[in-house]
Amino acid sequence: MRFKWLIPAIYIFFLLLPIYWLVNMSLKTNEEILSVFTLWPRDLTFANYKVIFTDASWYSGYINSMIYVSINVVISVTLALPAAYAFSRYSFVGDKHLFFWLLTNRMAPPAVFALPFFQLYSSIGLFDTHIAVAIAHCLFNLPLAVWILEGFMSGIPKEIDETAFVDGYSWPRFFIKIFIPNIASGIGVTAFFCFMFSWVELLLARTLTAVNAKPISAIMTRTVSASGLDWGVLAAAGVLTILPGALVIYFVRNHIAKGFALGRV
Amino acid sequence: MIVKQPNQKAWFMVLPVFLVVAFSAVIPLMTVVNYSVQDTFGNNVFSWVGMDWFKDLIHSERFHAAFLKQLMFSGIILLIEVPLGIAIALAMPKKGWGVPVCLISMALPLLIPWNVVGTIWQIFGRVDIGLLGHTLASLGFHYNYTQDPVAAWITIIIMDVWHWTSLVVLLCYAGLCSIPDAYYQAAKIDGASSPAVFRYIQLPKMQRVLLIAILLRFMDSFMIYTEPFVITGGGPGNSTTFMSIDLVKMAVGQFDLGPAAAMSLVYFLVILLLCWVFYTVMSNVGEESANGGH
Numbered sequence: 001m002r003f004k005w006l007i008p009a010i011y012i013f014f015l016l017l018p019i020y021w022l023v024n025m026s027l028k029t030n031e032e033i034l035s036v037f038t039l040w041p042r043d044l045t046f047a048n049y050k051v052i053f054t055d056a057s058w059y060s061g062y063i064n065s066m067i068y069v070s071i072n073v074v075i076s077v078t079l080a081l082p083a084a085y086a087f088s089r090y091s092f093v094g095d096k097h098l099f100f101w102l103l104t105n106r107m108a109p110p111a112v113f114a115l116p117f118f119q120l121y122s123s124i125g126l127f128d129t130h131i132a133v134a135i136a137h138c139l140f141n142l143p144l145a146v147w148i149l150e151g152f153m154s155g156i157p158k159e160i161d162e163t164a165f166v167d168g169y170s171w172p173r174f175f176i177k178i179f180i181p182n183i184a185s186g187i188g189v190t191a192f193f194c195f196m197f198s199w200v201e202l203l204l205a206r207t208l209t210a211v212n213a214k215p216i217s218a219i220m221t222r223t224v225s226a227s228g229l230d231w232g233v234l235a236a237a238g239v240l241t242i243l244p245g246a247l248v249i250y251f252v253r254n255h256i257a258k259g260f261a262l263g264r265v
Numbered sequence: 266m267i268v269k270q271p272n273q274k275a276w277f278m279v280l281p282v283f284l285v286v287a288f289s290a291v292i293p294l295m296t297v298v299n300y301s302v303q304d305t306f307g308n309n310v311f312s313w314v315g316m317d318w319f320k321d322l323i324h325s326e327r328f329h330a331a332f333l334k335q336l337m338f339s340g341i342i343l344l345i346e347v348p349l350g351i352a353i354a355l356a357m358p359k360k361g362w363g364v365p366v367c368l369i370s371m372a373l374p375l376l377i378p379w380n381v382v383g384t385i386w387q388i389f390g391r392v393d394i395g396l397l398g399h400t401l402a403s404l405g406f407h408y409n410y411t412q413d414p415v416a417a418w419i420t421i422i423i424m425d426v427w428h429w430t431s432l433v434v435l436l437c438y439a440g441l442c443s444i445p446d447a448y449y450q451a452a453k454i455d456g457a458s459s460p461a462v463f464r465y466i467q468l469p470k471m472q473r474v475l476l477i478a479i480l481l482r483f484m485d486s487f488m489i490y491t492e493p494f495v496i497t498g499g500g501p502g503n504s505t506t507f508m509s510i511d512l513v514k515m516a517v518g519q520f521d522l523g524p525a526a527a528m529s530l531v532y533f534l535v536i537l538l539l540c541w542v543f544y545t546v547m548s549n550v551g552e553e554s555a556n557g558g559h
Contacts (some may be wrong), residue, residue: 011434018396018397082281086276105289108536109488113289116294117289139289142285203513220381238385248376253365
């Protein structure tokens, strides 16, 4: 099989081609996009990016997205840590049912929840805040975080806990000083997946925000319908939404395979 | 396997997660149940209609059509993505500089916001400014996803293959990496052919991750909303109106809260059933391998 490398190579080419087209378009002027068909920008311009970085209605979208994604990752990981520990170490009344019920929420279609979420968050005065989106995304990220972390924690031998307790560690001190460093890469993988699913979600984020917390992806949909023709800026905005994900992948690339190997996605 | 101690105080560790998820899941779900048995003419005046919406839904052709389209879409997606994903995972390098290159570039589509995925393919497929559309048009194909239902379906399917095959690849790759080298050496000594190695070593080792990949892909494609909404908006006509799109149209577009709520519940029950199958099958497979299957 000398040409085996061709299969992934062709696949990666297929993956990168549409992304290249987007980058290509973001570096063209609108006249060039609409009038001539060019495989690379003839008239290289960064004007589209300049629009995004100077117009507050554009760049605030990135800031909003980053804020609610960060809040969500912090909430998900902190709350999921003790819960995953409980699931991996103890049996208690209703543990299996609770675990299954948590998982069902990972599988709930966001379309089902969009309207009730809007009413719920409006009625408690959280509509159009970052915290509302962050909590709404916990619906699918918290079960996921518990699931992934439980997988990593079950791989840690129980003797570690017992030795620490014999040595006189209290539970919180043991958990922070000994247990967490042991599952550091698991926490990394969990944070990665929480980031990923919160960053890519649009339906709930759009439903729960109006102005102050509007995510970048929602701003993009609005601009398409309003101006309709500003393809260059749209493409530039798209390219800028890919970058955070690409950075995150680069930093956790060694942990990803490990996380996938546990089969807890 | 860890032997778990009975300890009821563990509930206190689970409680925060339980409360947050319950807040986001139970209250909205009760709202949906509430709507599904009532009718409204606005102004917050509701009247009890019992099971009427559910009866309407079961006999509604619109629902049947959306449901069938959804099943067909998920079926096609699985038939393409799973074999393709396995093939690519088998061909991926096991060490060297190729590994990070493959992992990073393959994970890239998974981290693009879903509506941007839609936008990328909307642009890419356009006949006037898109590479794909323009190339096809200049080769003489009549390709226009905004007017031709077949072209719209093909575009959405290729887009989904582009977006999600990597998930299958990465899962299978992780499964393949967990096979010790000794297995391959033993196969070599026995003179096993490569199909035999695949059938008796690689496939059994991939079984668990493959199952997860198939079920995850099935469920996520069953809930697909954003990407087709951006590309076709459910059209041309109703040809790509999948369940989620239909639901949002009904609830937000037409404000038919009762029927939309009834449909939400049926939709959710279907997913719940799938989730139960998923969970049962997976824990059975897990127990088999824990009892020393191989």
